[in-house]
Structure formats: C-alpha cells, structure tokens
Amino acid sequence: MSTATDGDPFGTAGIRQRVLSAWREDPARFREDANAEEDLVRGGYRDRLLVELAQNAADAAVRAGVRGQLRLELRGTTLCAANTGAPLDAAGVQGLATLRASAKRDETAAVGRFGVGFAAVLAVSDEPALLSTTGGVRFGADPTRKQVLAVPALAAEVARRAGGVPVLRLPWPTADRPPDGYATEVVLPLRDGAVPVVAAALADLRADVLLALPGLSAVDVVVDGVVRGLRIERTPGSARLTDGPGTTTWAVAERSGELAAQLLADRPVEERARRAWTVTAAVPLDDDGRPAPLPPGQVVHAPTPSDEPLSLPVRLIAPFPLDPDRRHVAAGPVTDALVESAAATCADLVAGLPADPAVLALVPRVGLAGAELDAALCGALLDRLRALAWLPVAADREARQTPERATALDDPTEERVAALGDVVPGLLPAGWSRRSDARTLTALGVRRIGVAEAVEAVRGVARPASWWAGLYAALDGADREELAALPVPLADGRTAHGPAGVLLPDAELPVHRLAPLGLRLAEPDAVAPAEARRLLERLGAQPATARTVLADPAVRAAVGASMDAVDDPLEGRPSRTSWPRPCSRSSRRRVRRRGAALAGRAGATRRRRGWAPAGELVRPGSVLADVLAEGSLGVLDDDMAATADPDALRAVGVLDTFGLVHAEDPDDLDVDDADRWVDEVLDRLPPDGPPPRWPALTAVRDLELVTDWDRALPLVAALPAGAWADVVLDGVAVPGYLRWWLSTHPVLAGERPDRLRDPGSTELQGLYEPAAAAPEVLALLRPPASVADVLADVDAAIDLLDRLGDPVRTVRPDVLRTVYARLAGALDGIDVDPPERVRVAPDRVVTDAVVLDLPWLQPLVRVPVVPAGGAPGAVADLLDLPLASERVRGGVTAQGDRRPWAGLPGAALAAARLGAEG
Template identity: 45%
Template structure:
C-alpha cells in the first residue's frame, strides 16, 4: 500500500506555510487540464501504458472501455509504484527522466484526466492503487484557516491531483483489474459534456498512437458495445536515434529546462503505409508527434514522431538549436524512408512540395528537398542501382518505347514514372519532350541500328502527337539515314526499286517500312507518287545537263507508262532529255512524233526534232506524248494563276502582250482595282507561232479538247468575275490564220449586214462559234461592246477603201451614239455626207465635219462635211466623235424682217400643237444666208409654203408630217383625204 497520508500532509503543510504555493499549484493544474492537455486524455493514457510496457519489457497493450459514464483504461506492464504515484501527484516532475524511449518526459500528462473527471483512480494488480477526489481535497483545504482566503478567491476550486488517497474506500480497485492486464485507470466522467468529449477522443484515436509509441503494440477500444483494435501493422517505419555527447548537450540544450537536459536522447521516426495504392498517411493526424500529437502542422504524406522540444503548453515545438538539429535528422531519416520503399511511381507522392503549412513543416521540407536531387532513389531502365534525380530523365511513352530508347537517353525512367507529376521537378529529373527524344535518335547513338530496329521503334512511337515525331530518322534502301519521313517513298509491288535508282529518290528500306511513316508524310511509291516526288522533278529538270541522261529517261518513261498518264497531264515532263532521230538530245517538249498530227502542221524549218524510232517502238506514241513529246498541240494547264507580269509566265509566245491586254480589259470594267486579278483555271495552246498549215491547224483547234483553250477566260477580281479573251483566242486573233488574214478583219458569212463592206468574209467550212471566239466579227453590237471595238469601227469608216452606203452610215452613227464616250478615242477622220456624197472628212483640215442637230441649220453648213443621224441623237454623237454641233459654230440669227401672220386653221387638223402665228418673210435671211425657214427664239420664220410647212412641223414636234402639211397648205380641199389617210396609219405611229 502507498503512504498517501504522508504525501497529503506534506503538501498540505507546504500550502499552509505558503498559501501562494497553493494558488500556484491550483493555477498550474487548471492550465494543464483546461489548456494544453484538455483534449489529450486518450493520448496520455496510451503514453502511460506504453511507458509501463517499456519498463516491463513486454509488448504493450491498452484497453479503453466507455461504459455507464465511466472510462476504464487497462494496460499491461510495470505496475504502479511509489515513484509513479509521486509523479502523478507532482506537476512537472517526471519519474521517467532516465528511461530512453519513454513517451512521458515532463510529468504533467496525467493532468489531462482533470478535464473530464473529479475522482480519478489508478490501481495495479500487484501493488494496489491510489485515487484523487476534488470533494475530499476541498474539505481538507477548507479545514485550514490559512488557506480560506485563497480558497474563497478561487471559488472553491482546488488542485485535485496534488492530494492522493488510498483506494481502500473504492472496495479494492486493484481487485478489479481486468484479466490479462496489470493496471487499470478508472475515470468517472463529470457530466454528459465530459462523456461526449471522451467519446469523440476515442473515435478519433487511430494508428498514430501505436506508431508514436512503439512499445504499445495494440489498443482495444470499446464504446457502446462496439469494439475495434488499433495497431501499427501495415506501415513501413524508419527510425533514427542517438545519445547526445556532453558537448552537444551544452550546445543544443542551452535554452531548455534542466529536466530535459537529464534526458540526452533523441529519436526520429517516420511511418507510411506499405500497401500500394493506399493513402500514405491519410488515417493519422497531419501534425508533428513529439512523440504525442502536437498542434504543429505537417502536411507531408507520412507520420513524423520525433523528440522535439515543446513549449510549456505541450502544443507547439519550441524553436532553437535542438529543433534545428532534429529537423536535419528528420530530413535524413525521410530520405532513408524513401530509399527503403518499393521503386514504384507511388514513391513520387511522398516527395514534398515547397509550400509548408507552418514554419516547422517548411523547414523540414526545405531540408528534404535539398537532399533529394543527389539521392539515388529512382529506377532507370537498364541500370542495376537507383539513380539520383539529377541524373534521371523522364519521357512520356509506352514501356516498349522507353525500352527502345533507353540506350540513347541516359537515366531513363520506366513507364509510369514519366508523368507530369510535380515531384519530378523537385527530384531534379529532367523532362525530355518527345520531339527532343526524336532529335537524339540520330548520329552515333543509332548508327549501328538495323532497319528492323527502326521498324520496331515506329511500332512503339506515341502517335498521338505527330508534330513531335515528325522528324524521326528513317533508314533508306541505299544505306542513308535521313531526318523525317516527309519526302521519302515506301515501295509498293508496282514499282521496281532498281529501275528508280537513277532518280536519286529517298526510298525507305523495306525492313523499316511502317504505316506510321505514311502518316508522317512518307508517300507510297506508286508510279504517280514517284513521278510527283520533287527529286524526280529535279532529275527531269537536270537531265539535259547530265553526262548520261539515258537511265533517267528510261526510269521516267517507265513510270509514265505504269501511271497511265495522258498528254498534258504532267507538263513539267516536257523538260525530260530524250534522244531524237538524229541522235541528238532534245527536251521532250522539243520533239515531234513523226506520225503525229502536229508534225504535218508546222514549218519544217522550226527548231523541233523527231523522236527516235526506238523510243517509239519501246514505249509507244501515247507514253511519249504523255512525257511531253508533241503528237498534237501541247496544252498548258494551270490553276489559280495570278495575272501579274512577275508571276504569270508559261513560256508562251507574246504572253506578256496578252497579259497587258487582259489587264487593260479588267481595269476598264473595274477601274478601282488595286490588286492583280486571278484566273482560277488557265488553259493555253503553245507553239502556235510554228504553224505553217493553218486550215488544218484551225480544224484541230476548233474541235475538243483543244477547243476549250478558245473559250473566254474567267478572271476573279475584287470579288467579281470578268470574262476576257483566252491566250489562244487572243493570239489567233492577232495573226493571219484565215487565208492569210487576221480574224479581226473578217466577219461571219452569216454576220450582221451592217458590217458588210467593213470586213471581209471569213472562209467557209470552219465552225462559226470557233471563228467568233478567235475574233471574227459577228454583229455590230458585239463589235461595239468589245474592248476597242468602237475605235476599230471608226478606223474602218475613216478608211477610203471601205465602201458603205448612206443608209449603212446612218445606222452606224445611230449605233455609235449609244457608246460611252469614255470608251472612244477622238477620230482623225470620219465618214460624212458632203453635198449629197459619202466622203471621208479629215477632222483637222479645212472646214471640218459637224454634227447636225436641227434641219433649219442645214443651209448654213451646206458646204461642210455633215454627220447626219436622227436629231435626238446629235448631242450624244457629238460627244462620242468629239465633233461640234452646227449650233456651236453658227449664230443662226434671223437677219431679215417679216410680217407676223396667223397659222391657217386647217393646219391644226394635222398639227394640233402648232403655234398660233408665224413670221412671213418675203426673203428670209439667217446670218445673211437665204433659207426657206427657221425656228428661232420660239417663232417660226418662213418664206414660202415649203418653208412654212417645215417650220410648223418642227415647232409642233411632228417633223415627220412636214410633207403632209405642205400639201395641205397648197390645197386645203385635200384635208378630208389627208385626215382619212392619217386614220389608216398603224397604231405605233400615233
């Protein structure tokens, strides 16, 4: 039994002698119970159980049972002894200071019971027990008058744990120790709030307790009939510990209390789950354990237990040299922990980031991160030992791909490690992008790889980012290793690789061929793709300058035959060097087929050769024609042609002049155009300048397929479409291809009669539509609407050799009057009427031609060449021809005197709008010239019946009735007859 009475008397005597000591003990217990240890009950009970097991050298076991408002805590290990009772009843005096590995270090942990109970008790089976009572303590204190004032000042609150009592009054608590346990703590809970707090602490208890206290192997918890067991199983633990040397104690403990210096031990322990895929530390509080939980946050995915120095409230780690020392030891132990765990990508989840949740967390992280890059933690493909992060490389890709490139990329991490995990950066791992890996797969690193190895590499390459792998090396059949599949060819069964050798093509080695290369730009080597290859184009372009062009010619002709090309389909083949019948080399486009249709059309003196007979025999005329040898006319086909002198060049005769004419046409219709127009489709017949037999040539050109080259060219400019003459039609229109005459000097036999005499007749037997396309004139309207057509018509009319009659001239003037003057250049001579004859009048010589706008002015210009047309068109015609009207060159004033007379009443039957009077002159003079009539300043002036009739008809706006008015004036009796005749006029004349 313990001598509790002696201990009580000793404490009471101390309090009585110094009431301040009473107050100090009461305050201290209250601080611990309500402050630092208020929620540490379960932890402190576990700590005492762990220390008891450690002292006894047995596996620790603790049972916590909450039943009927009482918490029972039973444990195995060393029993309660006098030293223990003294430690429990004395604040901040621990009996464990010499015990290495003991969890309790400060002698205050048991104070946590005061937060939930007023009558705690503890007993061991062998040594008995002890209890404490707030009520009994208060009674003893009250009996001391010296303490009455202090007790009153505290409202009756007394330090519960300072006065122990024997457990005899409990009916022998020691006899109630559960079977299998050595000691039991009994805590009758103060109230419902205390019970709820204990219940919550029991529910929150987890593996952190046995992990923080290794001596405690199992914790059993039973609450309300529900039991569970807590242990540290399934965790990987790394522990480091040591004993401080005296000089270290002096240095590191200089700012620590004396009790702590008496325990010169340190320990650091880390624990994580072992099972792959489990949260590493998710079931333990994310705080530092020292060794019991503190309020110091630790956001690392592992549990840290270390002998950190604590502040007096036992909640926080105290800063200082000892803490700095343990931070370094904790980082080193954490590195060891990482090194002992399995080498799986889950290891990355244990790598800390830079940001901590507190000063201590940040300090530990910094130290770990400092050590990580140089620590060999990571597996490398092909390496027997782990490599440090700063020597590792991470590449995204499948395991097969990474195995393939492991010999090229040093320190390559296996599949699953090359993620975007931020830990790789912390470890110092260099992330190598796929494109960079592809760049590394060149040179000495892969020179000994055979083509089959490359094919297996293509099989594993990540194909979801084609841009990144676009430059992957490709082995060629000729032994070269080229960068990137674009421009390479993969052979198919239709192509003989040996025959292609002269072309210098980049043919993929058959053992390396893979469909991925096609996705990356390689082409299947069909006859057409081989022909389209730039190297084939280059070989053809250089063949004329080659020392031995025959192999290239044979290879290309074989491809043309295999591809089934037709003439004009590949115009670039015209540069292929082929042998002529004379043994000389020619470009294919400069050779003729001896039996071809073009051979009989062209001038024999032009610089064309004839294809060698052996070529014709071997490949046939169709293949040679497809290769550019001229069977019929060669045709140029192009698309999206920019009609600009700097870009439009197809090596056609007079192409620059045609382009200039086309641009003039386009700008006539779209004057504000500031960008070159574009021809979406361009077709032209070449070598027209060498034709000698034009009848036969035109027969070919007027039939399909060459006829398409005659159709107008559609040009797109400023969002609008304009039609212009095609090159072929334009060229033909400018040359004497129709019986030695230019098409623009001829008209269709069925053409407009108004063009008769102006143009000769085109030859019969040629399609008239084709003739019209090449410039043969068809109608006057078409001529005047064409570019330059009005000027052409005026030039013809100014040619004295051209014969036209008066009616034809009048009709032509009528048509010209409708033309926009801006489209016409002032003529130097015009066709006119002078004294009744048709003449060609020079505009700039003598009294020049004038346009007559009124019939009463004719006598004033009787000697001048007159341009005569309906008077209502005179002004428009004057502007088109840039000629004056008569009224612009004469005054037209009446210079004689007359008598004003009434207009005969009978005239109104024909001229209802005739003026009421007129001026009768015996001898009418205008500008001193005798004239029969004049309508001047709103008055009709006349001399004689004929003049009066014309003046009244003109003034009434019925000029066409002038003869009828004259007849009426001569014989008024004829009025009924004239009216009857007028009634018979057609409706359109009314």
C-alpha cells in the first residue's frame, strides 16, 4: 500500500490503488460509486454551489478557531474559492475521495454535511482541484477514465455510461498552492455553459448567507476584477450585514442544545456522534428598528437552503436531518424535536422585537402552510405565541401580556384606544387592532370587542368631565346603534343612561341656575368639543338653546302657568309675559327675537276653522293640494284665494308647489328624515377626516305628505336647480337632500329609485328592474347605472349583497367575477350579516361554497366556488365562508411532470375566479 511522500503528502497513490482494487474485485462497487455521484450531480447542486463552498470555508475557520474569510473569484472560465482557517489534511482528502463520508464527523460545531457538499462542484466542473498550504489534490474525469478503462471488467460499464466515471473517487497530487493569506483554495475549471450560471450565482449571493455560517465573518465576491464585500458583525440579539455599500441590521434569536441519543438511533453513524444543535431565527429591521418581514417564497435552511417551503417571513436555520437528495427534511423523531426548538427560537425572535404592529406579520397564518414541515413549524410557533407574554397594553406601553388576556377593538382609532385604555382590561394599541390583522389576532386567541361592548365597559365608571369629552370626541363617527346606551354625565351630578333626550347647553346658558327645573342638562365640560356635541346630537341629544329649554315639557309647564294668552293672532307676540326666575335676561331677549321672526314669516290668514300660518296653507285648486294627503296641510279660504293677488299669497308663504327650506347648518333643516340624510352623507366621507364644513343647504319640505307621486314628480322636477344640487363636502360630492329623499322612498310606481336601474344600463341587468319615468325625471333621480353607483352607498351595497343571493335573479358573468371583491372593499369595516345564499354562477346560488384562494386547488374542491375577484381573504370574511385551502388537506406523494400553470386543464377558469392573469 502506498504511503505519503514529499510529492504526495496525502497518500493519493494509495487511495487510488485501494479504490481501483476494490472496483476490479467487485465491478458492482464501481456502479454504486458512479450512480451515487450521478445522483449528487442530478440533485441540482448548481444553485447551491456557492453556499456549499462557503460552508466548507466556515468549517475550516471553526477548526482553526479564527474569524473565517472567503474569496470567491471568477477568473475567465475558472471559479476560485480561497478561504482562511485549518488547511487540508490527509483525513480530509480521504473524506473527499470517500463519497458520503467526512473528516468532520466528530466536530460538533461544523456546519458541513459529511463531505457530500464538495460534490456540488461536479455541477459545473469535471476537473476540480483543492489546494492547501499543506499540499494539494486534483480530480479529473479524463485521468480517471484512463485508469478505469485499463481494467477490462470495467470497460463495458464505462461504455454503457457513455464514458461517464465517478470523478471524485481517484485523487492525484498537485504542486499548486493557494494564494498568500489563505489556507485553502478550491479551483474549478468550468465546463461549457457554466460560466454565465456561476456569474449569475455570484451576483445573487447576498450577505444574509453569513447568518447560517457562524465561522465566516467576510466574503469577497470578485467578478472581472470588481470586488463586492459581504460582511457580518454579530452582537447578542442582532447582526449587522454589509453588502457592498449597504448595511442592514437583523434581529437574531438563537437556541442551542443537545439531542437525546435515542432520537438518533435510526440516523447514519456520522450523525449519531453530532448531537449538539443550534437553531437561528432572524428577520431584517428597517431604519426605524421595526421588523421588515421577508417576501414570500422563503425556505427552511438546514443549514443550506432546502426545498422545504417556509410560510414564515423570517430566515430559519436549523440542522434538520435531510433525505439523501439533501433537498428535503427527513421525517422522524429528530425532526420532531428540532421543530419544537425552532418554534421556541422563532417565539424568542418575536418576543424580543420592539412592540410594533409589524411584528404581527411574523405570526403564522392558519391554513396557509406550504408543506407538512411548514405546517408543523407554524402550529408549534402559534402554540408558543399563545402562551407567551409579548403583546403590548395600550394603557401601559412598557407592559406585555399574553394573547388570552388581550382585547382588540373593532374599528379602532388612536383616540378611541386612548380614551378606553384604562377601562377595558388588556386593550391593544390601535395599530395592533387593524381589520387586516383580524385573522392573526383570532388565531392567537385575542378577544375582539365592538363599540357596543366598549360602551358597556364605561357604564358606571367615575371619570372627570374632560375624560368624557375625550371619549365622545373619539367615538364620533361610530355606528349609532352601538352607542345608544352611552352614558352622559349631567350638570346636577346624575348620569343619563343614553344621550337621547339630553340637553347640550351652549356657552350663554346658565346651566347651574336651571337645576331647580330638573332638566337633563349635560355637564358643560363633558360636551365642550365640537366632535362630542356632534356625536351626542346624532344619538338624540338636543342643543340646549333658550328655545329648546323652553320647549322642554318641564319648562313649558312652568312658563305656561305664568303667561297670559296671545291677545291678537295677527300680532304674533304676547301682550304680557312673566318669565320664570331661572331664565336670564339674554335668554328672554333671544326668545322674543325668535317669536317676532316666526310671526313675520307666518303671516296669518283666516280659514273656516280659524287662523293658520300662511306657510301651513296650500292654494285651493293647485296640483300640490291634490297630491298631498287630505288634511295634512290647511287649504286657504276659497274667497280669499279668489280675491287675493296670487303673487302676494305666494310671497307671504301660501303654497302652490313644494316649499324650500334653507339653512346654514344641517341641524336647522326642519324636514323629514334630515338626520338620516346627514348620517348617510357623513358615511360617504373618509372615516378619519376632520369634521366637514357644510355649505349653505337647500331642502324641500312636505315630501312625506305626498300620496300621488305620479302627479307630484313633475312638480318636484320643476323646482329650482338649487334644490337638486349635490352637496360638496371636503371635495366629495354627495346627493343633496331632495335627490336622496326621493331615491330612498317608493316614488316610482311604488319602487325606490335606488333599488331600480337606469334603463340604459347593461351592467346591472338581471339584478335590478329598469326604472320607468320621464327622461327629465330620471336624469334628476339618477337611478344606478353601474356596480360602482350601487357601491357608493352602504345601504345600497348591502342590498346588492342580498340580491346576489336571490335565486330568481341573474348576473352578468363579467360582473360576477369581481362583484364580491368589490363589495368586500365597499363594506370593509361595516358590520354586515353574511348572506344565507351566495352566487357561484350567473344563474346559480347555493348555501354551501368555498372561496378559491389558490388556483391549483380548484380540481380538488368538491363544493361550488365563489369568484374571489383577486381578494379571496376579504371575500371569505364578508361571506363567512372558508377558503379552499382550509378545506383541502394533502401533500405531494410523488414526483410528477412539471408543466406550465397556463397549460393545465381549468387554469383559465380558476384564474378568472381569482381575478388573476391566466
């Protein structure tokens, strides 16, 4: 047997002699070695060659106890990888020439996988060489083939393989040495076609590869003489990565331990001796120190990139045992144990990050796992996060709580959370309660509450008036029904259990002097902000001006007992007035001014049963008199109508068409459903915008009294343009009062115009009946002509949702593809009951369906599919339906032919239902 000599320091001659003798004696071993090497080459190591080289460099640095450095240089058609650290030795050469064996089997800190990684060089080179300060070896297909063909028993096998031989089994010595400053250099003359592939791999190599290589601190990438430096600076809990001119900080969590010996009983011998493990989880941070989750498409690093998908947007590095192809993790007790350790490490990473809502992106999404290992990792991590105190508390930003103790507010704002933080236990900050994170919070077990539950929490609490003012201002814009029981502190120390009927005092009203009257006057400081007053007025409170105070039943009784009757109805003012002592002089002046204005506008005339204000009378014989309900308004005396000048009657207010009402503030519009109109106008404005500045408003009175709309509509259509004008608030045009009222009442043959469609509309065919009226009337009423018109109004959008589930209706196919997604966007943030039936085809509705979120699941789904229009998650939430990925469970059990997605049967249909490109 040959031994090492000065010209052959590693005894390569002896290695060749032993290998050739074994092949000669047993040709089957030659076939096994050739097949094993071919399997490694077919494994596709070209895409991970650089990582394998870096891994070997890291292990060499660990063996030498130095900070490793690697230089990857493309010189023409040759790739050179020079590294510092421990030089090559005889055991290392023996490991290289013995497939699936390694000299690193006893090194617990090594990253490499038992010599298999060096085989990656065969993906690009037939003549690899390994040069070291202690000597060098080279391999080659040509010299190996020459040696093998000299053995007659092997020649036929080589011919059958078209000249293919196992390159890495026969080493030869070489006198070449690595460049100065480096212990070892791998030299790879690249085969034809490999140069652009290697150049692209060098360009794609990023500094984050160093996270998986604790022995390496620097990599220099050199192409055409241009150097790009990759560097890592490790500190506890973080790492600074430099890639050329850019530097990124990563948050890093690590855990280490040792596997129990029995877990490794079924693993190869080399693995049984390496029971120590280290798991690393890392995520980059932005310039503000917040996590910047990695993009989709991550894989598990074990420690080199595997083919195991990872839905978590982090870098996970764990020494999972691999199948022989080194692409997939092998199932078994070792993997199970490392899954728990990896989940604990990821939980450490999440808990160690700053308390920012961006952290929620690192929480696993239920039902979105990419494979069995990913599902196990996500499930274990979710269990850890549910039991870990890591969520912030709104009332104490330094405190942390477990998800089961946390509470998320629906439709949160910073102001609402600030107001409720000290009365709702465990309330999360507003940024942590976004609707987009609802599924994540639900998966964690966080309790969600609506505004109604928050209102219930404040009932009975004792807080200063300024706190209540802040609460009311914060709740402005919330749903009115949820606020019906909102407490209101009163000026006399009592608390009203709801705003309805509460009086809101103005600055001039002597609130505390009015206490003897027992009025429900709100504490002035609690309702001082404009937003607070606006909210309470929407909920039924009334401004406590002198007029409203005197209109209160208690005050009316007091005043009525102290006032004489009016002497002359034409004068319209009292002859003598004795005022209750609590009223101030300024209040009395205001009431007197108001009475005079009413008398001057009312201008009394006589009718058969007495006197009435002119504005409450209609001219006999007019169309208006015929279309109004009998007795709803008085009719002017026939004699006076026949003798008086019509223009004079019209000037004093007698009606022969619908009367107009003008106001500077919507609260002063004394017309039917004015408060509903205001609410719907405000619903169309951005929810987080400032209070709108109202322009001068024009409304039409007495619409609710009409009994014959066929004759009334021409009268309404003839009203001045100002009555029909849209109202523009903060740049948003919304329907004025007249158009809104007519659109929401059955004025067209017993139907509401907003529940019909423009006769010329094709988009809404099948969903809405066409409106029938004179063209000039339809132009003013504007029945919807498109889905966008319908979605502009919340109530109309909810009605459309119901119509889609109506089996007697039909929908155009192009409308159906996107209508549910558009509805989900229009109703985002609105509490809507899911429909009982959903539409899955233009003419078909069902009660059980799924929303398609992954196109390749369509052939596996056994229930009808709802078109998602590109927003499957939002559509599933709106309809309260499962996603297809939540219904289909399975995994890949065999390798199949890869075909382009667009060529699969049904691909176009699935893409259309998803709202995606085919």
